[in-house]
Structure formats: structure tokens, C-alpha cells
Amino acid sequence: MTVLGVIADDFTGATDVASMLVRAGMRTVQVIGVPHGPPPKADAVVVALKSRTTPAAQAVADSIAALRWLQAAGAKQFYFKYCSTFDSTPAGNIGPVAEALLEALDSDFTIACPAFPENGRTVFRGHLFVGDQLLSDSGMRHHPLTPMTDANLVAVLQAQSRGRVGLLRYDTVGQGVEAVRARLAQLRAEGVRLAVADAIDNDDLRTLAAACAELPLITAGSGVALGLPAVYEARGWIQPDAQAAVLPAVGGAAAVLSGSCSVATNAQVQHWIDAGRPALRIDARELAQGRPVAAEALAWARDRVADEPVLVYATARPEAVQAIQSELGAERAGALVEQCLATVAQGLVESGVRRLVVAGGETSGAVVQALGVQQLRIGAPIDPGVPWTQAEGRPLLLALKSGNFGSTDFFSKALGQVA
Numbered sequence: 001m002t003v004l005g006v007i008a009d010d011f012t013g014a015t016d017v018a019s020m021l022v023r024a025g026m027r028t029v030q031v032i033g034v035p036h037g038p039p040p041k042a043d044a045v046v047v048a049l050k051s052r053t054t055p056a057a058q059a060v061a062d063s064i065a066a067l068r069w070l071q072a073a074g075a076k077q078f079y080f081k082y083c084s085t086f087d088s089t090p091a092g093n094i095g096p097v098a099e100a101l102l103e104a105l106d107s108d109f110t111i112a113c114p115a116f117p118e119n120g121r122t123v124f125r126g127h128l129f130v131g132d133q134l135l136s137d138s139g140m141r142h143h144p145l146t147p148m149t150d151a152n153l154v155a156v157l158q159a160q161s162r163g164r165v166g167l168l169r170y171d172t173v174g175q176g177v178e179a180v181r182a183r184l185a186q187l188r189a190e191g192v193r194l195a196v197a198d199a200i201d202n203d204d205l206r207t208l209a210a211a212c213a214e215l216p217l218i219t220a221g222s223g224v225a226l227g228l229p230a231v232y233e234a235r236g237w238i239q240p241d242a243q244a245a246v247l248p249a250v251g252g253a254a255a256v257l258s259g260s261c262s263v264a265t266n267a268q269v270q271h272w273i274d275a276g277r278p279a280l281r282i283d284a285r286e287l288a289q290g291r292p293v294a295a296e297a298l299a300w301a302r303d304r305v306a307d308e309p310v311l312v313y314a315t316a317r318p319e320a321v322q323a324i325q326s327e328l329g330a331e332r333a334g335a336l337v338e339q340c341l342a343t344v345a346q347g348l349v350e351s352g353v354r355r356l357v358v359a360g361g362e363t364s365g366a367v368v369q370a371l372g373v374q375q376l377r378i379g380a381p382i383d384p385g386v387p388w389t390q391a392e393g394r395p396l397l398l399a400l401k402s403g404n405f406g407s408t409d410f411f412s413k414a415l416g417q418v419a
């Protein structure tokens with residue numbers, strides 16, 4: 001029976017939160033897009049949407065459809081997963097989706113907490129830090145689609161929400177579950193609808209998860225999910241399964257596709273190139289000119305991939321991304337690149353590639369959809385927040401890497417784990 005129903009606003013974010021649950025022994029399945037059929041047998045089901053950058057009304061409609069399906073699957077609690085860097089625009093979509101889900105669940109209050117300390121995301125006095133930097137000083141200020149220029153999450157979320165946004169300070173979180181429950185009740189009584197919650201380490205996240213056990217809806221990054229399996233186990237709803245993260249071995253060629261332009265991915269691409277491994281850059285400008293970039297990239301990759309893993313990337317530094325965006329517009333440039341990498345992915349899998357690392361959330365969404373994958377089994381983490389996954393019923397392993405996650409040698413490390 002499904003205990004937890006998760007609605008994730010992108011595909012890498014979905015594997016991130018699924019990984020968090022699986023590593024605590026929850027049997028978890030990720031479904032791609034709003035499903036229609038019967039629910040899979042799992043303790044947690046994560047619905048991966050591509051709703052982070054769509055118009056807010058579309059994001060709301062997709063999220064509500066996912067909620068209704070998860071309700072029909074019997075889920076007892078719901079979780080709206082967004083990015084640990086709170087990726088959104090003033091139009092949304094975090095506020096509108098959170099409020100629509102609350103309303104649909106006949107509820108009037110929840111928390112908002114993107115903290116993920118293992119990956120350096122902490123929230124203190126409502127301000128989000130990425131490592132030692134405020135969000136607004138981090139590389140996220142240059143994100144191609146959702147540049148984040150304000151670290152004050154209360155202000156950011158308030159700008160996207162109709163209801164009042166409040167703050168659950170660290171001073172209370174540090175005092176434990178009962179203190180948090182009392183303060184949340186107070187905030188709710190004062191008319192706060194969404195309370196941004198401070199959290200600086202995993203103990204804070206466990207406190208929040210336990211204190212929110214009665215809420216129909218939690219909204220957060222993947223961090224708060226690390227505390228949920230213990231809550232469900234204590235209630236006798238789940239029994240941890242030591243085999244939850246085991247995937248079958250899959251032989252075959254391997255490739256990396258990268259459409260993320262984050263600081264971390266730029267370093268990972270550079271590391272691969274510096275190691276002398278085969279890499280081909282695709283150019284958004286050539287795509288806009290109608291050149292057969294995908295076909296050329298595929299021909300290049302097919303010549304090599306039987307011998308060694310290849311990398312095809314659009315990853316570029318902020319100046320280059322800004323230059324192309326000022327010519328083509330951010331949306332068009334992004335869509336062209338996503339489409340190209342998705343076509344390359346399709347061709348590679350047709351040519352026998354069976355292990356594929358994809359860097360970037362939107363990029364992963366485009367690739368997974370092009371490959372017609374409908375469901376993912378979740379394996380062990382390669383780095384925090386990035387597990388290997390298997391396309392259900394197919395000999396195909398996918399690692400969907402969030403833009404900002406992973407060590408510098410992530411690509412080789414990931415492929416080395418499933419060699």
C-alpha cells in the first residue's frame with residue numbers, strides 16, 4: 001500500500017527524493033508524468049513532472065492531476081518536491097502549486113524547506129545558503145531558466161503566493177519536535193499558510209519531518225524526506241527493505257549527455273575533457289540555423305561509443321549562455337538544446353547504449369520523455385541526491401544528475417559503478 005505520494009517538479013529532483021526514501025529502506029517507484037493506470041506496489045510513489053518552468057496554470061493542473069492519482073493509490077501523506085535551490089520565478093511555480101495542493105487536500109497550512117545539508121543547502125532565518133554563499137551570490141544567479149537573485153525565501157515565496165508566508169526560525173527548530181509543533185500551530189493560528197522552515201543539519205530535517213507527521217502536505221527539497229521513513233515505521237506503516245535499492249546488472253555501451261550549465265556541471269565536463277575522454281560540444285547557434293547538429297553528433301558518437309563512453313554536451317559558462325540567450329531568447333535556446341540532446345539520446349539507445357548519464361533537470365526531462373520511459377526503479381546513490389535508476393522492464397540504466405550535484409569526477413564515477 002502506498003504510504004507517501006510525492007509530486008516532483010522535475011525529473012532529477014524526483015530521483016533525488018526517491019533516492020532519499022530508498023536509502024532508508026522504503027520501496028519507492030518513480031513514474032514519469034501524470035500516470036493513468038493502476039498504481040505500482042510500493043511504499044512511496046514519486047510522480048516526476050516537468051512543471052518547474054511551465055506556465056503556473058499548467059504546473060498547477062499537472063500537480064493536481066498527480067495528486068488525484070496518488071490519492072486513488074491510497075497515499076496517506078503527500079509531498080511537493082522542488083529544488084534545493086528553490087528554482088522558480090516570481091510567477092511561480094512553488095507558491096501556486098503549494099497553495100493549489102493545500103486547497104485540493106482541504107488543508108490550510110504547510111511548511112516550505114529546501115534545505116539539503118549533505119549537498120550544502122541550508123536555511124537560516126529564512127535565508128538559503130549554497131555552501132558558504134547566500135543563494136543570490138551563488139552560481140544560481142546565472143541559471144539559464146530560473147535565475148535566483150534573492151536568498152530571502154520568505155520574500156521569494158510571498159511574491160508567488162496569495163496566502164501569508166511566515167518563518168519557523170532555527171531558534172525553535174533546535175528545540176525539537178514539540179517546540180516545532182507548538183510554533184507551527186501558532187503560525188497557523190496567526191493566518192500563515194506557508195511557513196518557511198530553517199534547517200542546517202540532518203537532525204533539523206528529522207525534527208521537521210516528525211513535527212509535520214500530521215500534515216496532509218509537506219513541501220520541501222528532498223532533505224525533509226530523510227526523516228519520513230522513521231515516522232512511518234514507528235506507526236507500523238512500513239517495514240524497511242534492505243533490498244530496496246538493488247538494481248540488476250546491465251551490460252552495453254555507455255554515454256553522458258549534458259545540458260546543465262551549472263557551476264558543478266561545467267567543472268564535471270571540464271574534468272572529463274581534461275582526462276582526454278571523447279567529448280563533443282553542440283552549439284545552440286548552429287541549431288537555430290537549422291544545421292543537422294543532432295545527426296552529426298550521433299554519427300560522431302556511434303563511431304566511438306562501442307569502444308569507450310562518450311560525452312555530448314551543450315554545457316557552457318554564464319557569459320556564453322547569456323550571449324546565445326540574447327540572440328535566441330532563453331526559452332528557445334533551452335528548447336533547441338533539450339530537443340537536440342533528446343534526439344541524440346534516442347539514437348544512442350537505438351545503437352546499443354545501455355548506461356546513460358544525463359546532466360540537468362530539464363535536459364533529463366526531455367531525454368526520459370524521448371526514450372519513452374514510463375517508470376524508474378531507484379538504485380543506490382552515486383553521490384548524495386543522484387542514484388542510478390533502471391527503466392522499468394528494460395535493460396537501460398539512467399543516472400539523472402541534478403545540475404548542481406555530484407563530485408567533479410561524477411561522470412566517470414557513475415559509469416565506473418555500473419561497469
Ligand SMILES: Nc1ncnc2c1ncn2[C@@H]1O[C@H](COP(=O)(O)OP(=O)(O)O)[C@@H](O)[C@H]1O
Nearest residue numbers: 144260314316333334337338360361362363403
Ligand atoms: N549553451 C547553452 N546555451 C543556452 N542554453 C543552454 C545551453 N546549454 C544548455 N542550455 C539549456 O539550459 C537549460 C539547463 O537546465 P537544466 O537541464 O534543468 O540544468 P540544471 O539542472 O543545471 O538546472 C536547459 O533548458 C538547456 O537546454
Ligand SMILES: O=C(O)[C@@H](O)C(=O)COP(=O)(O)O
Nearest residue numbers: 012013016083084361402403
Ligand atoms: O533539490 C535539488 O537540488 C535537486 O533535486 C533538483 O531539483 C535539481 O534540479 P536541477 O538542478 O534542475 O537538476
